[in-house]
Amino acid sequence: MISTTPAYQPPPSVPKLSLTNVHKAFGQKVVLDGVSIDIRPGESVVVIGGSGTGKSVLLKSILGLITPDSGSILIDGQETVGLRGRKRDTVLRKFGMLFQGAALFDSLPVWENVAFGLIQGEGMARGPARDKAVEKLAQVGLGPEVADLFPSELSGGMQKRVGLARAIADEPEIIFFDEPTTGLDPIMADVINDLIVKCVKELGATALSITHDMASARKIADRIAMLHKGRLIWTGPASQVFDSGNPYVDQFVHGRASGPITMAVRA
Amino acid sequence: MNSTNPVTAFLDFLALVGRVLLAFFNRVGRLSTFTAMAVFHCLTPPFYPRTLLRQMVEIGYYSLPVVGLTTLFSGMVLALQSHTGFARFAAEGAVATVVVISMTRELGPVLAGLMVAGRVGASMAAEIGTMRVTEQIDALSTLSTNPFKYLIAPRLLAGALMLPLLVLVGDIIGVFGGYLIGTYKLGFNPGNYIQRTWEFLETMDVVSGLVKASTFGFIIALMGCYNGYTSRGGAQGVGQATRNAVVSASILILVFNYLITELFFAR
Numbered sequence: 022m023i024s025t026t027p028a029y030q031p032p033p034s035v036p037k038l039s040l041t042n043v044h045k046a047f048g049q050k051v052v053l054d055g056v057s058i059d060i061r062p063g064e065s066v067v068v069i070g071g072s073g074t075g076k077s078v079l080l081k082s083i084l085g086l087i088t089p090d091s092g093s094i095l096i097d098g099q100e101t102v103g104l105r106g107r108k109r110d111t112v113l114r115k116f117g118m119l120f121q122g123a124a125l126f127d128s129l130p131v132w133e134n135v136a137f138g139l140i141q142g143e144g145m146a147r148g149p150a151r152d153k154a155v156e157k158l159a160q161v162g163l164g165p166e167v168a169d170l171f172p173s174e175l176s177g178g179m180q181k182r183v184g185l186a187r188a189i190a191d192e193p194e195i196i197f198f199d200e201p202t203t204g205l206d207p208i209m210a211d212v213i214n215d216l217i218v219k220c221v222k223e224l225g226a227t228a229l230s231i232t233h234d235m236a237s238a239r240k241i242a243d244r245i246a247m248l249h250k251g252r253l254i255w256t257g258p259a260s261q262v263f264d265s266g267n268p269y270v271d272q273f274v275h276g277r278a279s280g281p282i283t284m285a286v287r288a
Numbered sequence: 289m290n291s292t293n294p295v296t297a298f299l300d301f302l303a304l305v306g307r308v309l310l311a312f313f314n315r316v317g318r319l320s321t322f323t324a325m326a327v328f329h330c331l332t333p334p335f336y337p338r339t340l341l342r343q344m345v346e347i348g349y350y351s352l353p354v355v356g357l358t359t360l361f362s363g364m365v366l367a368l369q370s371h372t373g374f375a376r377f378a379a380e381g382a383v384a385t386v387v388v389i390s391m392t393r394e395l396g397p398v399l400a401g402l403m404v405a406g407r408v409g410a411s412m413a414a415e416i417g418t419m420r421v422t423e424q425i426d427a428l429s430t431l432s433t434n435p436f437k438y439l440i441a442p443r444l445l446a447g448a449l450m451l452p453l454l455v456l457v458g459d460i461i462g463v464f465g466g467y468l469i470g471t472y473k474l475g476f477n478p479g480n481y482i483q484r485t486w487e488f489l490e491t492m493d494v495v496s497g498l499v500k501a502s503t504f505g506f507i508i509a510l511m512g513c514y515n516g517y518t519s520r521g522g523a524q525g526v527g528q529a530t531r532n533a534v535v536s537a538s539i540l541i542l543v544f545n546y547l548i549t550e551l552f553f554a555r
Contacts, residue, residue: 086426110432118430124423128415141336142432187431 035098037062037195037227038083043092045078052078053089054251065221065228067238067259069273070248071282076231077121079248080197083229084116085109096195114142117193117226119217121200123184125172131158131183132168138191157186160223161216178209182216189220196221198230202237214240235274238262247273249282322514329436330444340442347408347505348450352457354407355400359458362395363387363465371474383474384484387466392493396459397451398545401504404451405537409512412443413533416516417526425517440517443509451505452498459497496552503548504541511537 036059045053052075060066070076081087083094085104094101101112117138125134133140135157136150145153155165161182172180181201188196201217202210214237221228221241232238238245242259247270255267262274272280370386416439419425428435463485470476512533519529 081426084426084430086429110434113430113432116430118427120423120427122422124427126419126424126427137433138431141438 036060036095037064037097038229039093039095039098040083041093041095043079043082043094044090045075045082045087046090051251053082053092055092056248056251056253058246058253058256060227060229062227063225065218065230065241065243066246067230067232067242067244068246068248068253069233069235069238069262070231071233071273074248075251076248077199080118080199080229080231084113084118084197110142114191115194116197117188117191117195118197119181119184119188119199119201121203123172123177123180125180125183125187127172130169130171131175134172134183135186135190137187143191154186154190157190158183160189160220161186162212178205178213181205181209181213185213185216185220189224189226192224193226195227195229196224198228198232198241200232200234201230201241202232202234207236210234210237211240213237217241233273235262235276318518319514322517323510325436326440326444326510326513329434330441332437334437336438336442339438340445343442343446344450347404347446347509348453351400351404351407351450351454354403355454355458356461358399358403359391359396359462360465362399363391363462363467364469366390366395366462367466367469367474371470380474381484383470384466384476384481385488387470388463388485388489389493391462391466392459392489392497393549394497394545396455396462397497397500397504398541400451400455400458400501401508401541401545402538404454404505405508405511405541406534408447409508409533409537410530412509412512413516413519413530414526416440416513417519417529420517420519421522421526435517440513443513444506447505447507447509448502449505451501451508455497455501456494459494492552496548499552500545500548503544507540507544508537511540 038058038060040059041057043053043056044051056079058066068076068079078087082089083096083101085101089102092102096112096115099112101109104112125131126137129137132151132154135154136145136147139145139150139153140147151168155168158165158167163179163182163186167175167179167183172183175183185201188198198217201213205213217228217230218241220226228241230238230241239259239262244256245259245262246253246256247267248254249269255265255270257265262270265271265274268281271277272282366387367383370383371380374380374382374386416425419439425435425439428438467478467481467485470481471478515529515533515536516526519525
């Protein structure tokens with residue numbers, strides 16, 4: 022039987038990513054307490070929030086690395102909570118992710134890191150995959166001489182760039198950035214921010230980032246949401262974040278020690 | 289402990305027993321699920337021949353010096369000990385037979401297993417544990433690569449395939465060690481010694497040793513992978529995983545050594 026069904030094309034009104042009432046607790050500790058947000062195709066959303074507020078858990082829940090206790094996560098209108106095996110792989114193919122510590126495979130040279138998804142995921146031959154990797158490295162401002170180095174030979178900023186090249190290598194529709202500027206000096210942080218904006222725009226991808234670096238958030242976000250105690254307590258355009266009228270957001274974006282937010286001791 | 293009520297004290301004691309038992313069964317359950325998953329992924333595609341080859345070289349080839357030295361000296365000391373012991377009842381002629389049967393049935397597989405557990409099991413746990421805490425395992429998943437297939441299956445297969453080869457080489461070196469001592473120090477006629485070595489050796493002696501070796505190889509890789517994969521909490525967690533991998537593999541090797549001997553030779 023020949024399948025005549027065309028590839029599924031979501032109508033433009035369907036959000037790329039839609040979270041409804043997502044809950045996750047580890048033992049007694051509630052990390053996500055009913056998170057809901059819609060992200061439109063091509064939009065760049067940044068979630069801000071203090072350390073230990075569940076930002077990473079949010080990203081990992083969407084990727085399926087962590088299974089939420091309840092709630093719904095739609096990607097292109099398709100439910101993804103509980104997907105496993107091949108179906109999960111198909112969904113994951115739409116994603117690219119830049120990890121906080123870059124998470125490069127230290128047993129592989131830089132080019133194999135960048136081409137990993139192409140070789141293992143899509144079965145591309147090593148020769149063409151290497152060319153593609155060099156091309157992606159150029160996109161993040163790294164020359165071909167970097168291709169044969171190992172990740173441990175690179176500085177933190179360079180590792181982030183390689184991580185970015187790997188995240189965009191198989192041209193994902195959605196890219197996640199987990200604290201892209203953490204641990205970098207301000208100049209390198211700005212370089213990474215510029216690269217993120219450039220790469221996301223070139224791909225026309227939808228981006229979801231988490232950070233506590235306000236300079237970075239302002240630069241890469243169309244829309245900013247603040248996560249506090251497992252809930253999104255404020256969402257608004259990036260331009261409004263500094264006069265949101267929300268005391269929690271005010272305290273966070275101005276970095277004040279006193280205010281309604283108190284620091285949690287335990288992770 | 290100044291609880292005056294004997295009933296409360298007794299209930300506390302029961303609760304303690306219950307907690308320990310539950311924790312134990314919890315661990316056994318997790319390990320069993322992990323093992324079942326790992327074996328399943330060993331048998332289903334995609335396979336990663338490059339990683340398998342790399343692990344085979346790592347486990348087989350690079351463990352040769354350690355295993356060779358261990359078995360050489362064991363064979364030598366075995367000849368010396370059995371000679372002085374057997375001299376008490378004028379049975380020195382049995383030295384060659386004792387050396388070859390002890391080496392192939394017991395010392396070859398057990399000593400090689402324990403040495404490789406220290407060398408390979410530890411490095412697997414440390415490597416996979418570091419990949420876990422630096423999010424490299426999460427990165428594998430986001431690149432549509434199943435960590436069980438890419439990381440764990442090749443190691444298990446390499447362990448189960450290479451240990452028998454190592455033990456075969458170790459057996460030969462051990463017997464050679466016994467021959468050296470027997471002919472140069474104890475004054476045996478070389479031809480006589482070799483003939484005595486072959487005379488009473490049965491196929492089953494060698495085969496049982498190789499079956500043991502394969503089982504031990506699987507156990508070493510399984511413990512290394514399991515402890516690494518489930519490690520938590522930074523450098524300390526990785527250290528703990530490494531220690532647990534070596535200790536649990538060593539104990540399981542000795543337990544399974546008994547069980548397999550029982551299976552082959554108990555009448």
